[in-house]
Amino acid sequence: MKSNRLTIMVLLAMVLGVVVGYLVHANAATPETAKDIAGYFGILTDVFLRMIKMIIAPLVFATLVAGLANMGDAGSVGRVGGRALGWFIAASFCSLFLGLVFANVLQPGHGLTVELPTNAESLGLKTGALNFKDFITHVFPKNIFEAMATNEVLQILVFALFFGIALGYLNHQKKHMLVDLMEETSHVMLRVTEYVMRFAPVGVFGSVAGTIATHGLGMLLVFGKFLLGFYIALAALWVLLIGAGYLVLGKDVFRLLSLIRGPVLVGFFTASSESTLPKLMEQLEKFGIKPRITGFVLPLGYSFNLDGSMIYTTFLAIFISQAYGIEMTLTAQLTMLLVLMISSKGIAGVPRASLVVVAAVLPMFGLPEAGILLILGIDHFLDMGRTLTNVLGNAIATAVVAKWEGSEEQESCADLAAEPEMLPEPIRVRA
Secondary structure, three states, X not given: OHHHHHHHHHHHHHHHHHHXXXXXXXXXXXXXXXXXXXXXXXXXXXXXXXXXXXXXHHHHHHHHHHHHHOOOOHHHHHHXXXXXXXXXXXXXXXXXXXXXXXXXXXXXXXXXXXXXOOOOOOOOOOHHXXXXXXXXXXXXXXXXXHHHHOOOHHHHHHHHHHHHHHHHHHHHHOOOHHHHHHHHHHHHHHHHHHHHHOOHHHHHHHXXXXXXXXXXXXXXXXXHHHHHHHHHHHHHXXXXXXXXXXXXXXOHHHHHHHHHHHHXXXXXXXXXXXXXXXXXXXXXXXXXXXXXXXXXXXXXXXXXXXXXXXXXXXXXXXXXXXXXXXXXXXHHHHHHHHHHHHHHHHOOOOOOHHHHHHHHHHHHHOOOHHHHHHHHHHHHHHHXXXXXXXXXXXXXXXXXXXXXXXXXXXXXXXXXXHOHHHOOOOOOOOO
C-alpha cells in the first residue's frame, strides 16, 4: 500500500512540475529570469538528493559487511561476483548492439538542418579522466572515511569486501558483536530510507519544474525525432532485460517489477541513480533476496552494469555521424562497439559519464566531438530514460544472481542429504 501511495504521489508531482514549469517558462520576462526561478525549484531536488546521499555510505557498508560476515568463505564471494560480472558483460554487449541497430534503422540524425558547431570548447567534459590506469587506481580507496564522505560506492565496496571477509573469519571462531552491530545498523538505515523517501515527490516536482522552466516544452519538439528514437530503443532493451529475467525467474519477474516501480519512477523523474539505491535495496529484500547478495551485487552493478548508458553511447555516436553526413562502415561501427564496451567500464565516478565516453571515442573514428553540443539541451530528458534503464537492469541482474546462488545452495543441501554415509555415525552409550 505504501509503495502504491509513493508511486501515485510521484506521478502527481511530475504532472504538477510540468504545469508549473511551463507557466514559469511562458510568463518569465527573459530566459535569464526563467533560469533564476528554476534555480529555486532546484533547491527542492538538491535537498532530497543530499538526504539520499547521506544514507548511501552507511547503508551499503553495513549491509555488505553483515552479509559477507555470514556468507561463509571467500569462495562464495568469488562465485557471486563472477556470476554478476558475467551477466553485466552480456547485458552491456546487448545494450550497445541494440543502440547500434536502432540508430541505423531509425536514422535520427538523417537530414538534420540545425547548424552544426565547429568547436567543443564549451563542452566542459573531462575526457582525460577516462583511462584504464586512473580507473584501476580509483577503485581502491586511500582513505575509507574520504570514500564514505564522497560516496565513492566502488571504493566502499572494496573496503567492505576486506572488512567483511575478515569479520566473517573471526565470527567463525566465536560470536562477534560487530556482526550484530552491522546487522542492526543496516536495519536502522533501511528505516531511515523509508523516512527520506517520503520527500521523493518534492524532489521530483523540483527537478521537473526546474527543467521545464529553463528549456520549455518547445525543446522537446525540436529534438522530438531523436528523443522518440532513443526511447523506442530503450523500450526494446526493457523487453530484452525483462525477457532475460523471465527465463531465470519465471513469473516472479513481474512481481519484481511491481515491487521496484516506486524506485524506478523516482530515478526517472530525478534523473539520478543515487536517489534509488537505498529504496531499491529495501524492495529487493522484500522480494526475498538475501541482504548479502543485494549488498554486494547492486553496488557493483551501479559501477559496471549501466545498460541505459551503454545503449545511449552507440545511439548518440551514430546520430552524430548521421548529423554531420559522415558515413561509417559496418566494420567501423562494430569496432566502435568493442571500443565502447571496454572504455565504458571505466566511467565509475566520472561526471556525465555517458557524454564523456562518447566524446572520448568519437575522434578515434573521425567524428567531431563537438556534435555532442547538439543534444546538450535535452540531455536531462535523455538522462531520465538512461537512469530508469540502469535501475531496471540492476534490479533484474541482482534477482538473477540471487536465483542462481539460491539454486546452488539448494543443490548443495540435496547432495548432502543424498549421502548419509558421509555424516558421522551417532555415538552409542552403553547402559
